[in-house]
Amino acid sequence: MSKRVVRAPVRDGMVDPTQPGISFAQPKGGQAKDKGTERQHSLAPAGVERAPTPTKQPAAKKAAPKPKAARKSAGKLPAAAAKRPAAESAKAAAKRPRQSASAGASAGSSREAYSTVVPPARQKRVAGKHFIVTGGTQGCGKCVALTLADEGAKGITICGRQDAKGRQVAAELERRGCRALFLKADLLSSDDCVRVVEEHERMFGVCDGLVHCAATTTRGTWKSVDEASADRDDFGGTDVELFDRVYALNVRAPFLLMQGVSKLMRQSGRGGSVVNIGSVHSAGGSPKLVAYATSKGALETMTKNFAFAHRNDRIRANYIACGWMYTDGVPQR
């Protein structure tokens, strides 16, 4: 009997869950848990102790009996909440208009509909602040820039190689009341990395945050390119050119950007925040993504090093180990 092998599309080394026929088992009563994405990244500087892991305590002594009034009200909702039927409030929540921004022409396309819902408690957290977002021409970076604008950012610099898309996102940011600067820049060039920070400073004077999203995910195994092509490997090999290109964009570029923005953050005395968009691959990663996975590992270490170095400058840094995301970078099917 012949066996039909179905190859699931892979993005960032992970299976595309939106592909027909691909399903993930959900544990009863909740979302499937991805251990990789749940990993905690401690950015605590060396020497700072973590909170101890709670150990099982012996059973507490029998609690003292509650006063009569407390016993009576226990388990009861406040009058207003008790009156509200659960089904009705769920219905009302579904009807509530969502604050969303469709950044593309094709309405209804999940790829283009950038929903930037801002919960009330988080609104205006970044009001009056200025940011640099790399990779802001599309995908995750574009969504981050639009969300920052929705949360009240005063000025945002985005950069990338795609002129038309960059201008479009800049116009969208302006429409949301945020001053925008799009810089056509290729972050493979160290000069362009330095220029992005300089141009941002010229336009806005201060930098409160950097979100580094730009990256390349080019695949390649441990084989040489020649060996991989002789073996007709789907994922190709890794040569010096590929390795250097991935490291130039995924490691050297954020190094130069962080160096530049930390200077501005120290000068202003306001401190700031750096967020590096990483990948779960930094924990080891797929052997088909040797350069990519190891570059994200380097970025994670660099983030911690930076955070420790600037612990007294009111500058913090975080590395976000993302799992699969359905972004513009995902090949069209």
Ligand SMILES: NC(=O)c1ccc[n+]([C@@H]2O[C@H](COP(=O)([O-])OP(=O)(O)OC[C@H]3O[C@@H](n4cnc5c(N)ncnc54)[C@H](OP(=O)(O)O)[C@@H]3O)[C@@H](O)[C@H]2O)c1
């Ligand atoms: N999507 C996923 O499943 C996934 C999973 C884990 C982690 N991540 C990470 O999330 C981040 C964003 O991914 P994404 O899916 O949003 O990617 P994407 O849609 O492919 O966008 C990549 C962005 O990087 C910019 N970029 C690429 N090369 C550049 C260069 N040489 N110079 C300047 N900018 C450059 C692109 O701008 P231009 O094309 O205009 O230059 C684009 O804005 C990346 O760091 C990626 O590693 C993604």
